[in-house]
Amino acid sequence: MTRFSLLVISDSEELASAIVTRLSAHGLEPAYNVVSSPLRLAQTLADEPWDIVMAASELPGMPWEESLAITRAAREHLPFLLVAEQPSAQAAIAAMHDGADDYLCLTDWSFAPAVQRALIHGNAYRQLNISLETHRMNEGKYRRVIDDSMVGIFRCTPWGRLTSYNPAFTRILGYESPEAFETARKAALDLPHLDAETQESILTLVEEHGRIRDFKTRIHRVDGSSIWVSLSARAIRGESGEFSAVEGSIEDIDRRKRVEAMIIRAKQEWERTFDSVPDVIAILDRNFTLRRMNMALATRLGLHPKQAVGLHWSKLLPPMDDHGSALHQLRAMSQSDGEVVEMDLPGLGGVFLVSVSPFHVDRAVDEDADGFVLVAHDISSRKQLEAKLRQSQKLEAIGTLAGGIAHDFNNILGVIMGYAEMTLEDATPETVTERRLTEIINAGRRARDLIHQILTFSRQEELALRPLQLDSVVKEVTKMLRASLPANVNIITDLPPASAAVMANLSQIHQVIMNLCTNAAHAMRATGGTLRVSLADTTLVTEDGTARAAVLLTVADTGTGIPDDILDNVFDPFFTTKKPDEGTGMGLAMVHGIVSSHGGTVSVDSPPGEGATFRVVLPAADIVPTGTEEPATPRPSAKGRALFIDDEKALATIGGEMLDSLGFTTSVTTSSLDALEVFKSAPDEFDLVVTDQSMPGLTGEALAKEILALRPDVPIIICTGYSEDISAERARSIGIRGFLLKPMLKKDLAASIDAALREAAE
Secondary structure: OEEEEEEEEOOOHHHHHHHHHHHHOOOEEEEEEEEOOHHHHHHHHHHOOOOEEEEEOOOOOOOHHHHHHHHHHHOOOOOEEEEEOOOOHHHHHHHHHOOOOEEEEOOOOOHHHHHHHHHHHHHHHHHHHHHHHHHHHHHHHHHHHHHHOOOEEEEEOOOOOEEEEOHHHHHHOOOOOHHHHHHHOOOOOOOOOOOHHHHHHHHHHHHHHOEEEEEEEEEEOOOOOEEEEEEEEEEEEOOOOOEEEEEEEEEEOHHHHHHHHHHHHHHHHHHHHHHHOOOEEEEEEOOOEEEEEOHHHHHHHOOOHHHHOOOEHHHHOHHHHHHHHHHHHHHHHHOOOOOEEEEEEHHHOEEEEEEEEEEOOOOOOOOOOOEEEEEEEEOHHHHHHHHHHHHHHHHHHHHHHHHHHHHHHHHHHHHHHHHHHHHHHHOOOOOHHHHHHHHHHHHHHHHHHHHHHHHHHOOOOOOOOEEEOHHHHHHHHHHHHHHHOOOOEEEEEEOOOOOOOEEEOHHHHHHHHHHHHHHHHHHOOOOOEEEEEEEEEEEEEOOOOOEEEEEEEEEEEOOOOOOHHHHOOOOOOOOOOOOOOOOOOOHHHHHHHHHHHOOOEEEEEOOOOOOOEEEEEEEEOOOOOOOOOOOOOOOOOOOEEEEEEOOOHHHHHHHHHHHHHOOEEEEEEOOHHHHHHHHHHOHHHOOEEEEEOOOOOOOHHHHHHHHHHHOOOOOEEEEEOOOOOOOHHHHHHOOOOEEEEOOOOHHHHHHHHHHHHHHHHO
């Protein structure tokens, strides 16, 4: 049985019952209702969805045309069947022409099949209506999605003519609305704002490959600006495979491209900064495998950064990993919080301050990105400066030591040498006494020279410089050495006759050459060899960067050489490889001090097993030397009364005796204050004053000022063993006419007195 709902429009219940009976006989079971008025019909149609409506062809007060209109208004596709008492072809044609779906006669054999056919058509119409409604809804939804999309969507012909587009497409091109775009668009404009060559490329790629994805290009907007866009498109083909259209999307990626450019620029700036840092920087993974290094490290390793990536740190610097200790230290540092360790890295060529800092990356980004940053700051230059500072501090300490001992030691030597010299004058020539006194004086001179060497080394002794031809000094030194050197040591000199002169102190240059030659001979005493001394003209670069003429003195030997581990210490004070009875260790340090005080340089080169070569460079003199012989010391021509002051009683006594022996009547005192009172008591009676500088109560300089205030013309000679407060220039600037260094010999005192008296007489 086929069940369905039936609405009968009639004023007769019998008609409805007859219809149901007739249909039931043919397997149709309708559930029906009967209405007889327009209002009731409208209400019933609104309340329930009916499958078929049957209306009597004649109903008083309600024509079937009115019923049809009400039914179509409520249910447009609901089957409407007109039922008549007698069949009439003409009436049926008219009814169907006016909108009825069929014209039936209750007694006709086709009544039930017609109703069944109407049910089938009604269901089909109903399903079609549902599909159409669903399609309309989907179309609207998708249209809203397309219209609201931020991505431009378009369709065009294979030759590029636009056929459809969404609002986003026009916004990307710079238009306020699709209408504005349509107004501005010309009929012949295809894919507007895209240059013809790019458009042709896109269409060709789509035709050949079927689609393109993320094609990046620039387009011109309506305001004249240009932006980056990403195009994706696919080819639409007909049933026969012909290329019929292009569907695609366009996305504004200008902001993304700007961000990408910023990222690229930031990356480039970071890389330039990373590579410009002078410190060594290496980025390592957790296993200490290199992931990146800067150019400072690449330059030191002699590798391109790409060649080193992936290598283990121990492969980059093998000397570090002897016994694994250095790498073990780096691993331990990686666990600390920014610890900085000083390390000697021979593979990088220096001493470095090294830090190893861990860094962590979000595991969601890259779970294997954790590692370490190794930073090494080269402090080799600083270490060298520290070594020079230590050397300077040693020199300063020796200078302080020299100043401390010079005064007392010179006083002792003054007594010894003074009495020996005066006793020697009374000794019979060629006797034992004369020989012994001479040896005492010679020993005193050597002691005095030692003090002068210490003062020279500490740069606290005044230098008397004059033009000096070095070849004569070299000849004198080598002549002295030939008699004392073993027979297996040969001396060779290379002394050009036209070499330049230097401004130097004769005795000190003599000591320099003697020390260098003696050390060279000592290095060859066991095996013998050759000592070569040569002179040559060269240039010397001064501290201000200018070059000036200079003389190069080279002393070379073929001895055992100097080991590398002590080569940098040979000029240190008291550093020596000699045994305690072979020397003091001051020779090369004294050489360094003298050469430096002369404005020159000294260096050493000693290849393993090839002996040693010392090179001394001294500035050339601007004037021609007049000779090396010192003038004879004259004896004072004037006589009179002299005042001698020294706080050391022994020195005061010997000084007085020296003056007496020179013809003066001498008053001697050990107190500068007493001396001032003596002079004040009779200032016009004294013809000469000789005073020590370092004295308690009143220094020699202060005493001289007091005396000169009383009598400006009196000649004053000041003596000092060591003082930072007085010099020959300062003494002369305050009116003192003589300046002597202790220990003084009688001949030195006589020469100074003669000069002072002659100056006073003028």
